[in-house]
Amino acid sequence: MTETETMRETKIDLKDSKYYFNRELSWLEFNRRVLQEALDERTLLLERLKFTAIFSSNLDEFFMVRVAAIKRQIEAEVTKKTFDGSTPIEQMENIQKYLRPIVQKQVANFEYNLKKELVHHGIHLINFVDLNQEQRQYLHDYYESDIFPVLTPLAVDPSHPFPHISNLSLNLAVLVKNPDTGAELFARVKVPKSLPRFVAFPENLRQVGGDNQDHLLWVGVPLEQVIAHNLESLFPGMDVQECHNFRLTRDADLGVQEDEADDLLLAIQQELRKRRFAGSPVRLEVHASMPSNIKKMLMQGLNLQPMDVYEIEGLLGLNDLFALTGFPLPELKDNPWSAVVPPPFDHFQELLLEQDDDRDEHISPEFFAMIRKSDLMVHHPYHSFSATVQEFITQSAQDPDVMAIKMTLYRTSGDSPIIKALIEAAENGKQVVALVELKARFDEENNILWARKLEKAGVHVVYGLVGLKTHTKIVLVVRKDEDKIRRYVHIGTGNYNPKTAKLYTDIGLFSCREDLGADLTDLFNYLTGYSKQKAFRKLLVAPVTMRDRMIAMIEREAEHCRNGGTGRIVAKMNSLVDVPVIEALYKASQAGVKIDLIIRGICCLRPGIEGVSENIKVISIIGRFLEHSRIFYFHNNGEEEIYIGSADWMTRNLSRRVEAITPVEEPKLMKQLEELLGIMLSDNRQGWELQSNGTYIQRRPQEGEIEHSTHRILMAMAQNG
Template identity: 45%
Template sequence: MTYRLNDKAYYNNRELSWLRFNYRVIEEAADVNNPLLEKLKFLAITSSNLDEFFMVRVAGLKDQVKMNYHEPDTKTQMTPQEQLEGISRLNRQNSTIQYEYYHRLMRELEEYDIYLKRPDELPEDLQNEVESIFDTEIFPSLTPLGIDAYRPFPKLMNKKINIFVNLSNKLGEQTAIVQVPTVIRRYFELTDGRNTYFVLAEDIIEKHISKLFGGYEIERTFPFRITRNADLTIHEEGAADLLIEIERFLKERTKGAAVRLEIDISKNDSTKGSFLRSELGLSEQDVYKFDAPLDLTFLFGLTSDLKDRFPHLAYPPFTPQEPALLSGKNIYDRALEKDIFFHHPFESFHPIVDFMREAAEDPNVLAIKQTLYRVSSDSPIIEALKNAAENGKQVTVLVELKARFDEENNVQWAKELEDAGCHVIYGMNYLKTHSKITLVVKRVGDKLVRYVHLGTGNYNDSTAKLYTDMGIITTDEDIGNDAINFFNYLSGYSLKPDYRALHVAPFEIRDLFAEYIDKEIEFHKENGKGYIFAKMNSLTDKKIINKLLQASQEGIKVDLVIRGICCLKPGIEGVSDNIRVISIVGRFLEHSRIYYFNHNGEEKMFLSSADMMTRNMIKRVEILFPIKDPLITEEIRSISRLYLQDNLKARIQKEDGSYEYVENEFEPISAQVELMRRAERHGREQLVQKENQLLMKVRNRFRRRN
């Protein structure tokens, strides 16, 4: 059969697909199923997402243009300049809608006597209080920066708010910039006894800025913000110590070229920003003007401050439950009996922490080996590893120093672990180690048992409450042997091992996917029943996309649940009409990666740290691991079917690459809400079971006494 694969109309551009994902996040601010404070929080998430997108993806495209690189991308045949133009158009549409929702939601907040105001909009006594705040808390840390022949344009910090000032006296006009210091709060809270008011720091500074420029008239002020290129190169080759090189890189990153200029025009709607644009080397395409505050990430703090006072305006609290397959048993004892499945945040991350803490304390544990990519700021995992080393155990930790925007954090953890006596390695040349694996070697009776935890998400107890991830703990011998070989490969010098059960990138995971899709096609030709399910964060790899298109053209049904970027266009007649692409954006960040192939009923189920992205499968050390227990396979299949039934939070991609909310025959259902309900039902059942067991013990004691 001749497949239809190479027309650019079959693909979505990666960057524009990401912006469509960010629009889906914006849409959550208008979803009637979300409480008011959560809607505002989604606007903050959108802004945070967009900052990183500009610092990395847009910055990379701008670098290509500067270097006169005009080669089109391999899927949609767009040059770097065409992609930048497309990004500018689509992001302006997104930003307009984002700020429309912002204004609407702030008006809704006023119904609860909560106001975001400028100083001169406050009651008079509160205006005096704001002036006192300026004089005592803000003014001492301000530094006005004049700009003239003796004082060149300053190197302004990435993502920080600044205030541009035009001023004059009898000698003429001058220009200055006042940076909003990072040491002060972004907003201040005041009350008149009935109403709660929030005032932004930049508005307070603007109001009283004349105190910084005695003898001058203030002609005009406006806040602005710069986003800089953070996608600089880490020089791994020839580095004597990667940790030292990372520290150098972190200093350099603060000096990256400007890639975006944002201007608040709410007080001066005629502001052009031409002087700033010229000084920063930006084009009009790089300038975004908003009739509202810049950097809506301040809403993270604002909504957090209000949740305790207005709990009905936030999501109802949810407590992660004990994993169903643990059943109240000790995690090591249970793992000897059968594999244990974890589904966070519906099931608690605490058993993973306990797994590490017990290993650190147990005299029968000889060695612990673990990969760390992103961990929390006060990580119990780190503490357990340090404790284990201090207890004399062999502890090996791979800390990935190149985890973007976590480099500084990971440098600090690496130093602490080394000081505690752990053997710390930093990864591999030109590859990021993104795999999530822990090996605990423990003496049980007269033999050594290898306990292995494998997961789709980081060893981060904070994000485990917010991200959906899956994992297993197993004592399977093949996986245990593979884990030993994997860590020896990372820490020493050897050729890549031949793994028995695990599949390890670079290359091997992509090769396996291609092979399994080909096998699914063969099975389907013989018996029908072809089916592929995959859930991931992003799909970009052209080789895998082409294989999925081939499967569709052979009549195989393909269901893809992809949160973010999807470079495959589904629903094109004769090309991808057997492929369905669903995106779910909800209370929790969808982060688990599931890969399933029907194989004529033989059912091959895998979980992985890797997406079907070229960077994951070629430029990272990732692990794809099989689910061998049929009960766990069926549990994951049940969860997968639930995602496909979602008609409250799920959007389906249309043939043109846009998305619309799913409409299906099911009763209104949110997969995440249903998974929370299932977990809570199991938790109640567990509680009843424990109470009955306790009651039975009491009765038995009573009988023995009598």
């Protein structure tokens, strides 16, 4: 390194806010990339509809958590700036300024593009005003029998206070006139979530434009329009003047004071009740036709400001479009994907098929023998979760030589075979420990349910550490082998959830290495007892060692460059927010380290700045599957190291969560991970490149260039073995 370069490193203030993107705007950029899949004509039609719904669902969570937190700061008169230099008020202003045109684009794309394309395939979502008399009569009868009994109009006047409006509810704001007094009165009618959002006509009434068209696959009307055109029965004797749709979003983040809670389970249950029925309003979506007087009334009743109101030129709540993605039109969807059983698990599956259904003779020794031969790695959803991870836990539960099973559960499905296997293991007399994270956002209720079921079966259930979420994905199985007691482990990047394992890309490592088994034993003692473990043999554990070790490895690459060697880092994760890590990456870039970051979502690092980050490139992969795996590669001057695990480079992951990252040391597996990273870096279909100004540009094949889509390539590789 030259003297000039060394001086440049020391002179630049890397804490300067100009070197960082705002976290919230970076997330909105991510969701804009999701929306682009709905706008992109290369995406199949029903997939475009799905991405439209995902965009809305993502946005709901963003308002319930992130915007709600900023609004709380504003109410508390917090003026402290974030690391990008924004105050809470500035963040709110920037969010609504950025978001309004994107939401308009989403709605316009659905109303003027997707709906028209659906028509070409026999799918008609039409307005009530366009129905013929026979269709209207059908809907009137349906209204009387199925809708009217569950509706409850709520008046607003001096004797009726402004009603509570539940989170994410779709509503009608109704103005009625008393014919005797001429007084105009306001009422709210909630559109029931217990009924389908879109009311479909029977086959004999699938008519559009007055003519019966037998080839029509589906014809339907939004539920709120059916209610709006039958309001007279709700307000007998009154004249219905007008009605307008609106939708409310509330603060849904839990505020549990763990250090003051004697019973964390009870405390979270109480907070869940508050989430349903309380939570400050944070966003009001209204149809653009709503007059200002009604809008003002809603804003006053909900204590909202004009910046909290979003006017929509079409349907509200487009996340409900998920209901329209299931039509039997395979040509409009991605080809179905069936995960493959990777070698050597495929041999084990053959043994299972040959075995009698009653499983009197356990063949689990074969499963453990595979792991003893060498470390094994699986990559979901390309590799079957049920035939690998799930089978590992099932075999452990049934194997008479297994003495103990310990695992963490952050999110799992309601009918999880893993929960059943843990219960079976406890019933078989094994020691079973399940660390259930009750604070997994929006899965708290599900986790409470299964925690109680596990406890009833005799499983030792632990709820984690005060002040820390347990986010790590680990399983430890203690087995009495023929030669000795041995510990088998699974360390992964994703949740033990059979459903999300079909949608999220995640990597898991199976091993029986002594050092990893000892580390997981120490980690579980840290989680379940009073251990103050400060060091681990192989694992990087947050909040104990992970940030320091990661920064040290980044600095090691920089030092190699300064000494005339080669520096190279490739890191894949969901989000990059942590300032100390970003500073270390900037310094490494200044030293000449070539850095490629594959970050699906938030990235607060600003790449391509001369003298700071010109050696850093950032891409995002958005496509059929949700990129969720975390992989960290360090060249280390030819002595390569590569890690997988549960943690992103975010402050919350490194400081406020229990996380585990493991080195992958088997040369064959290291090569597979390096190949995976290379495929992603060369993606010209799903890849987006982050620019220095914070925008992303989607990669497209150059003329004559073959299209490289990460997910398609990996599916083909999995099928070909």
